[in-house]
Structures are given as C-alpha cells and as structure tokens.
Amino acid sequence: MNAQLANWDDLRVFLAVARAGSLSGAARRLGVNHSTVFRRIAGLEETLDVRLFERLPNGYALTPAGEETLGIVESIEDGVATLNRTVTGKDLRLSGSVRITAVDMLAFWLLPDHLARFRAAYPRIEISLAVGNETLDLSRRETDIALRIGNTPPETLVGRRVGQLRFAVYGAPDYCAAHPDTELAAHTWIGLDGGHAPLTRRFAQFLPGVRPAIRSNSVACTVRLAKAGLGLAALPCAIAERKPDLIRVADLPDSFALDLWLLTHEDLRHTARIRAVLDFLAPALGTALMSDPDGV
C-alpha cells in the first residue's frame, strides 16, 4: 500500500528548500529553525519513500524525483495562492475601518445617506469620512477610498466611474427676487478657488471675463453662501435640487459636467471590506446621480 502524505504542510517546506537550495536558506525564508526544516524534509522523504534531495556539502539539490515533485507542488502552491487571493476576507461579518475621502460637498450631502444605509448592511465596518484633497491621500495610504471628481484617474489607482455630476446655476429665492431680468454676466457670482481647477476652468469658459466676487475653497461653503443670498453659483444638481431654499436659475452646457470616480489603490482592491464599500456605493451613487432630471 502506498504511503499517503499525512501533512500537506511538508510540501510548503519542500518548496522552500527546493527554491533556497539549502536547509539554512529555506529556514530563513520560512522563519523557522534549520533543524526543523531538516526534520520536516526527512519526514517527508520517509513518508513518500523517495529521495527528494541530494545531500551536497553546500546544500540540497533536487533529485529527478524531487524535480517531478517540484512541478506538482508548484501547482499546489498556485491553488493556495488562489485561495488566499479569492477567499480571504470574503465574509459579511466584515469588520475593520474604511477611510473615505471626498470633497466637502460630496462628503456633507451625497455620502452620508448612502453610508447610513451601508452601515445598516455592514454594522461592524467603521467608516471614517474625511473631507480633503485627493491624489496624495490614496498614494500614501492615508485614505482607502476616494470619491473623485475629474476625468481620468491616475494609473496607480483603480476603481470605477459611477456617473456624471451635472451642474446648473442656482440662487436663493430672495436674491433672485431682488434681481429680476438681470443678465447672467451682471449677477454677483460665487465661485471657487484653491484646488478646484476643473470647475473654475469650466466657469471661465461659461462666462468669460466674469470674476466671481465671492470665492471659497469649499464647495459646501459656496452652497451655503448661495443659500444665504450672496449671489448665484454653479452647483451640482444632485445636491442643489434637494435644497428647497435654492432656485434653479439657468442650465449649464453638457460640457460643464464632470465624471465622478470611486477609487482605491491597487493593493487594496481585494481587501474584503474595501470591496464591500465599493460594491455598495458604486450603484447607489450611480442611481443617485441618475435621479437628477438632467441625468436621463
């Protein structure tokens, strides 16, 4: 009766010796004592009743049977790697923390309701929602997921385009009542500065030569400033349409629209809880963006 391999883990040790060429080298790779490796290989050879290695003064060399074994064990290793990659962490009992970064308007008004629903589904995943800048955060792992406005993301990031963010001109009712029949260019404009280049560029194309008298580096502030009646502002419809105290004053051309991306780093995309957040938010945000009348 053929011997049966009783401890599959001996194959992992075999692999290390085959690759390192010595017991000592394999021990370093495995993080165990070289005498342990010695005994594991001896046990494996006894179990299989075959000499897998030639004992040389400067190390261990594979025998022909050992080379045949190596081929088989490498396919086993592929299976283990597949297991580690595809199964690890795949569990609704997920826990841990996920950090999401978005510009403030998305962080304040778009994400919270969706995150509330996400937490209902995954009560053990903690969410850290950061209002702030973009590229560096993901590259330096200071955040896990970024909700990014723009066009094409950097190549080091992976993710998906969840939809389009459409814009329109909004103003407070009081302000609008106080400025009837006024040309758009003659209005007081609330604009952005400090890091919102795509939006400021589009505004300059829309109203050339018009310098916004009211400016902020915070999109949320521009929304609140508009609500306060300080002027008109180009605001994302998905947010402004839901504010009863903002009136849609004028449309903006389709070229004003920006893509909305949900991004993470290449190394994190297989992390279960990161995937859970991405998988939940992508369709939710896409639906939210499409529910805007211009979204059709």
Add this chain to the structure above:
Amino acid sequence: MNAQLANWDDLRVFLAVARAGSLSGAARRLGVNHSTVFRRIAGLEETLDVRLFERLPNGYALTPAGEETLGIVESIEDGVATLNRTVTGKDLRLSGSVRITAVDMLAFWLLPDHLARFRAAYPRIEISLAVGNETLDLSRRETDIALRIGNTPPETLVGRRVGQLRFAVYGAPDYCAAHPDTELAAHTWIGLDGGHAPLTRRFAQFLPGVRPAIRSNSVACTVRLAKAGLGLAALPCAIAERKPDLIRVADLPDSFALDLWLLTHEDLRHTARIRAVLDFLAPALGTALMSDPDGV
C-alpha cells in the same frame, strides 16, 4: 494586507469537514480528536478572515465562501494525489516483497537469471517466486505478478504482452539416435495434462489422434522427461534451445505459438516496487524471447 495561509495542512482538515459535514465525522476520517478538528478549523477561519462553515446543531455546513474554498482545495487535493501516485517510492532505495507466480518451466528456467539481474539493481526488494496456477492467485491477492501464457487476459488484470512463446519438437540425443527415420506420429510423445489446455489443444491439432504415452501436469517435468530420453515433446524454444542435451527434432506451425503476458492487479500497478519489477522484466523477457532463432 491579506493574511497568508501558514499551514497548508489545515486545508486537508477543511476538506474532511466539508465532506463529513461535522467535526466529529471529520475527526473519525482523519483519525484525530474532534476538538483538534474544531481548533484547526477555527484557526483556518481566523487566518483567512472568512467564515467557511455555518454552525448548525447537527453539524457544519459550507458557507458560499466555504463552497468556493472547497473547489480550490479539491484541486489541491488532486495535486497531492498525483504526488502520492507518481512520486511515492520512485527510488532505487525500494524495499518490500514482490510475489511472482509462473508455471513451473518459466519459474525454473526463464525467470531466475532475470530475477538475479533485477536483484542486482534493486537489492532491497525481496522476490517470492511461486510455481502455480493463474487467475485466482491475482484476484485473491495471493500473488502480485503473474507470468501468464495464453491469449487475452481477464479484464480485471492489467499488464502487458511481452512476446511470443514459440514451440518446437525436442528430444534427447540418445532417443533420437535410437529412432531414426521414424514418422512423428509414430514416436513416443511426452505431453501435458491437468490445466494446460492451450498447449494440449494445440498438440491435438498438430498430431490428431496421437495420445501422448507419457504425461505430466508439470511442464518442467516434460522437459526433464524429454532430456531423460523417454520420448519427444513440444517445448518452448526459449528454454529448450539452451539445453545442450536436447535436440530440435522438428518445427511446429506458427499457430502453435502462445502469447506471454506479464500481469498484475489493477490496484497494484501503481505500487512502486511492483512497477519496478514489471518495468524491468517486460523488456528483459521480450529480449529473451526474441533471441530465439524463430523469434525474428
């Protein structure tokens, strides 16, 4: 960072639980305590950060992630089985005993020289050479290998046809000198009885109506009887040609030839030492059979 599986042997335990449906059932299959299985599975789930089994009152059931794991681990198990099958025992340091059965003439005169060379190559394999009957021995595992004369072997046996056993008529020099110019049918014939139907049938076709006056159930005896000058006998050339005290008296038709098979049981053909014997004897016997002048 994804966890890495540190002990591949946990997968073997996982497989047992997946198939048994319970810790207790897996423990029985593995020959370990159920508490060991419990801890191994708990450790595996912690390492992979995934729930592989639902805990039910009557046992463990696979989760979706567990089912995905099962598919992967079964491919790993296939690798281990391949390893056990193809590598185990493939070593000149083979040991153990092999029992070979053959009819007496083959056991006495054909096999021993080849077995001597085999033992030179595999000094730690013991050979048990049994003179005796055929089919039952292999089926009942009373022998490992049978050297069989005949045509098609039973379907439960596997093996290979190593060549043809050709026959011719032989007699002792003294007998031949004492019977010059005698018709074949008029000679005293030495024949077989008791279990050598293929040969007795062929002899009856060759010399119809001739009843051998000298009979034995032992082919070896017929050779010795012929050497003793009791008459003529139809003997295998591979044996008789090497006896200087036997003279080839007449040829026999090609239809007299019989196939020689080297057979073992389906379950044994992967046993390393069985394979070693088969791999050695098949070409050796084939060459021996072909070195007979009629073998060309």
Add this chain to the structure above:
DNA sequence: AGGTGGCTTTGCATGAATGCACAGCTTGCG
C-alpha cells in the same frame, strides 16, 4: 596550514498542538 563561513545533523529543553474528559445543546424515539 590555519582560520572563517557556510552548511548539515543531533541531543535536550521548551512550548504549542493534541487528546481527554466534561458540559451543554438539539433531535429523534419510545
């Protein structure tokens, strides 16, 4: 020729994995 660095192999002590015994739960049967 001697020293050094790398390696393998082994005896003994230590700690982790395992078995044992037990408790508790659920289901099925009388």
Add this chain to the structure above:
DNA sequence: CGCAAGCTGTGCATTCATGCAAAGCCACCT
C-alpha cells in the same frame, strides 16, 4: 415527557514538534 445519541465547544494534562546549542564537515581565503 424523559432518555439516548449525536453534535459542538472548552479547560487541563500529555505528547510531540520545534528551537537552542553544539558538533562536525567542506570549501575558500589569507
């Protein structure tokens, strides 16, 4: 309803795998 059988889960004692330390070998360098 009570009991038996099967199961899971856990604390503690035992066993065995592992690490440590040492011995010995070989090749290379000075």
